Amino acid sequence: MDFLVAKDDLHRCRFVDSEPPELEPGQALLQVASFGLTSNNITYAMFGEAMSYWSFFPAEDGWGRVPVWGFAEVAASRQDGLQAGTRVYGYLPPSSEFVVNAARVDGRGFVDASPHRAKLPPAYNSYARTDADPIYDDAHEDEQMLLRPLFFTSYLIDDFLDESELFGAGTVVLSSASSKTASALAFLLSRREGVEVVGLTSARSRDFAGRLGVYDHVVAYEDISELPLERAVYVDMAGDAAVRDAVHGHYRRELAHSAVVGATHHDQMGELPAALPGPRPMFFFAPDRVTKRSEDWGREGLEQRLTDAWRPYLEWTGTWLEVLHGQGPEALEGAYLDLLDGRIDPARAHVLSLPR
Numbered sequence: 001m002d003f004l005v006a007k008d009d010l011h012r013c014r015f016v017d018s019e020p021p022e023l024e025p026g027q028a029l030l031q032v033a034s035f036g037l038t039s040n041n042i043t044y045a046m047f048g049e050a051m052s053y054w055s056f057f058p059a060e061d062g063w064g065r066v067p068v069w070g071f072a073e074v075a076a077s078r079q080d081g082l083q084a085g086t087r088v089y090g091y092l093p094p095s096s097e098f099v100v101n102a103a104r105v106d107g108r109g110f111v112d113a114s115p116h117r118a119k120l121p122p123a124y125n126s127y128a129r130t131d132a133d134p135i136y137d138d139a140h141e142d143e144q145m146l147l148r149p150l151f152f153t154s155y156l157i158d159d160f161l162d163e164s165e166l167f168g169a170g171t172v173v174l175s176s177a178s179s180k181t182a183s184a185l186a187f188l189l190s191r192r193e194g195v196e197v198v199g200l201t202s203a204r205s206r207d208f209a210g211r212l213g214v215y216d217h218v219v220a221y222e223d224i225s226e227l228p229l230e231r232a233v234y235v236d237m238a239g240d241a242a243v244r245d246a247v248h249g250h251y252r253r254e255l256a257h258s259a260v261v262g263a264t265h266h267d268q269m270g271e272l273p274a275a276l277p278g279p280r281p282m283f284f285f286a287p288d289r290v291t292k293r294s295e296d297w298g299r300e301g302l303e304q305r306l307t308d309a310w311r312p313y314l315e316w317t318g319t320w321l322e323v324l325h326g327q328g329p330e331a332l333e334g335a336y337l338d339l340l341d342g343r344i345d346p347a348r349a350h351v352l353s354l355p356r
Contacts, residue, residue: 001354003094003332004063007054010045010340015329020097028077030088031097034353035070036145037335039179039344040153046239051285052120057093065093066336069149071130071141081105089136089144090127094332096354100127108132121287134307142323143314146349147180154184155309156289157235157261162192167256169231171196173247176237177218178205178346181261185235186214187313198227200243208346212320224250234258236281244281252277259284322348328355 006012020029045066048054054064074086079102088109092098103113109128117125130136135144161172172189174182177199189197199215203222210218219227224246231254234247239260248255255278293302322345326335335350337343344350 001096001329002059002065003329003336003354004059005045005066005336007048007062007064010042011337013333013336015333021099023076023078023099026079026101026103028079028082028100028102029075029097030072030092030100031075031356032092032095032354033071033073033087034141034145034351035068035092035094036142036147037068037094037332037339037350037352038146038150039176039339040150040181041066041068041336042339043239045340055120056091056117056124057095057098058116065095067124068092068094070145072127077102079105079110082110087130088127089130089133089148091124094352094354096356121285121290123287123290134303135310140314142325142351143317143321145351146321146323147184147314147317148310150181151184151310151313152306153261153286154181154188155306156286156293157185157259157284158188158192159293160284160289161189161233161235164257166195166233169233169256170194171198171228171230171232173198173200173227173232173234174215174237175200175221175235175240175243175247177201177209177215179237180346180349182235182237183209183212183214184313185237186212187316188309190214190216198232200224200238200247205346221246227251229254231256235284236260245276248276248278255279258282320347324348324350326350326352328353 002016004014004016023029044053048064053067056067057065059065070092071087071089072092074082074084077084082102082105100112101114102110104111112125172195174186176182178201186197189195196216199209199218200221201209203220206218206220209215221243227250232251233256236244258279258281260281261284332352335352
């Protein structure tokens, strides 16, 4: 069973049943156990064409499978060294099962070397065995599915800003402050000396973001003009053109850097304009940062740093996160549409599965 979304109208979706293909040498059939669904997945759909997210798990013309993160088990394998029953964490389609071309198989996992993924960012093509994954904890699978990819992105942004010495600024302004990616970045930034973290959010989410305890100030979008005119970096998690224009218009030359990360307000994203006060917005593409730090620190060095940062973050999320579990097509479609239309409480998140 596959969950499909129309590329030209993200509100149109349907389910399709099909028989799994016969495996060829080197291939394995993975059964998807469960996966997380957050606003991050809406970003994947919004940038599906521009950033090739639709290309990971092809579907029939005009339709796409929105990538998700979760756990899967090897149901059948024709690749030496990859045994049935092996449990892995990685980038999955919203499906009951799918086929990979398993390559570079070792005790840590494998890479999907399917031809259609050859030119895609390698950070998304690796599957980690749970019995060799330093982050894995069977008591916290839900958090891993929901938060690990978002936290990884936030960790990479935090590292980028630190290496760049905040571009000479002392303040970091985050839009969509109630989102899980923004709050994870705020958590990391709040642990650094001399950094003031400002969260921008809707009036209805202001109290929630303030209660998280990781922002020095939380400001409603309509009050951006009241922010102090101090040198700042803007990290755009929302993709709202009006908010972006207001931030640039307010800070002007005091804006040291403007990074675009996500699009939780997908309907208002618009094109990134060349003519804005201050610096031109630049996309932050996490896989590029993964490549750089893997070269700098090695794969194990990057994983160890991520693990060390993950543990206190996981403890913090336990104070506010509520996980909602759902099974079957109706639960998946309902959760997806709620996220697409912004109807999800920021303190909640979905873990889902489809019948196998």
